[in-house]
Amino acid sequence: MNIIVPVKQVPDLVEELEINEDGTDLDRDYLSYKLNEFDEHALEEALLLKEEHGGTVTVIAFEGEDTDKALYTAIAKGADRAVKITNDLPPGTPNHVLAKALASVLSGMEYDLILTGVQAADDRDGQLGVLLANYLDVPHVSVVSGVAPNNGAVTVQKEYAGGVMAEFEVDLPAVLGVQAARQTPRYAPVSRVRQVMRQAEIEEVEASDTEAEVGSSIRRMFKPEKGAGAQMLEGSPEEIAEQIIKILQEKGIKK
Amino acid sequence: MSQDVFVVAEHLQGKIDDVTYELLGKARELAGQSGGHVVAVLMGSGIQDQAGSLGAADKVLYMEHAALENFNPESYAKALSHILEQNKPRLTLIPNTSMGMDLAAAVSVKNNLPLVAYATDVQFDNGQVVATSQLYGGKINVESVLEGDSSVVSVLAGSFPADAGKQDGSPAVETVAAPDGLDQTRVRFKNLIQPEGGDVDITQQDILVSVGRGIQSEDNLPMVEELAEALGGALASSRPIVDNKWLPKTRQVGKSGLKVKPKLYFAVGISGAPEHIEGMKDSELIIAINTDPEAPIFEVAHYGVTEDLFDVVPALTEKLKS
Structure with missing residues (x-):
């Protein structure tokens, strides 16, 4: 099975996010980026499928902050090919545009399955995988946490609320939005990544179509209002523990 | 073009999910502003009775087909696309749930409609639809203006109280014919898997x-x-x-x-x-x-x-x- 995994760099949410002066985008000057964590799961699931059933894994990313590092790391983990889309599509580009660009690149490639992360932290205009599937006119299922090949098709599990799952059979080629791989995404040692950087090559392509009708624009970005939130407890760990116990007693939770 | 606000009803195992009522309550408020009607879209097989629990809607559009018996990303998207093409509502609200995620972006492409996802609020502002999305892991809110005279917003569950949309009643039920080839899908539903009972509930x-x-x-x-x-x-x-x-x-x-x-x-x-x-x-x-x-x-x-x-x-x- 030949699998394509489009991946995206997103701002590292562990760090503080600031908004620019216009209030219409993040202040991206000092942002650090990391691979969308759901894309990590999509890649892991693709590598597992390859190990179990053969085939290839191709990782595709848009040129940007730390893209090369992300692609080399994917190869270090076991991907066969890394492709970089070189159009000027900066972070924050709407997913409709990214999906259209990906569709134009993928339409010239052979594949059975496209695995994307189910969502990303900046999916303002819808999830990339579903948009991509519809531009390519191939079937899709999102929120998937299990994939198994089955006679030229795949059997997938889609998660609903409350732990209920639905099983679907999906004809190939297809796009799946991966919620979680069957195992924790593997880790590539830095030494291995360095070795890959010397040996492997990242292919560069230009997307022929980046014209998509987004139909919406950002008017304002703002941080959620503070104040209505938590009352913060301060002091040494022991003092905090005492305050918590007092609260529990007041609420009748603890005597 | 209409001023109606459509709500896509979500159901699993014959039960309408609460998020549907949350959206219906919000749709009532929005339709009051746009001067249109609240229309619930119910797709399924043998669940026409459920229309009675969608009393907060003025009308229920019901599409009955064997291919809609269980949720299926492909048949449901085709069915919804068909309904939106015929009706061109001012605004369509879809739950930003596992099921809704497979529908909203699909109809955005199929029907060429603007989409804003992860919304926690939707308003009409000077005749334009404005949606507030919760992005970046809940750390940043993003307010978007949706263009055109018909658009889609997918709304996070829990954004609005369900009570306002929970009204029994007998809204007018209009049965909609399914589009041709609805059962010719590349995605086939097999079965539901129930969660295993745990040691602790x-x-x-x-x-x-x-x-x-x-x-x-x-x-x-x-x-x-x-x-x-x-x-x-x-x-x-x-x-x-x-x-x-x-x-x-x-x-x-x-x-x-x-x-x-x-x-x-x-x-x-x-x-x-x-x-x-x-x-x-x-x-x-x-x-x-x-x-x-x-x-x-x-x-x-x-x-x-x-x-x-x-x-x-x-x-x-x-x-x-x-």
């Missing part, structure tokens, strides 16, 4: 101590478990803990896990992604420990602690035991 517990990524290692779980015991409660968790297989799926709180409403929800090392908040925000008392003062969990918590959990948790356990 976390939805029935008065006290939950819930653990997240901040715990760093499986080896640190016993420390939190000890706190749960000292409080007389049970251990729950956010998604990453279950993905790492440190705890069974039955302990997972949130969008794809369970919705809980205990007397005390004690969040340890949980940042509070929207998917998690959705499952616990109605708890009576929420106390959260997280070293990141910007963590969204503090938006819903009543009390917060930014000291290191590895110091505070043992100190609290010890004091509770003494």
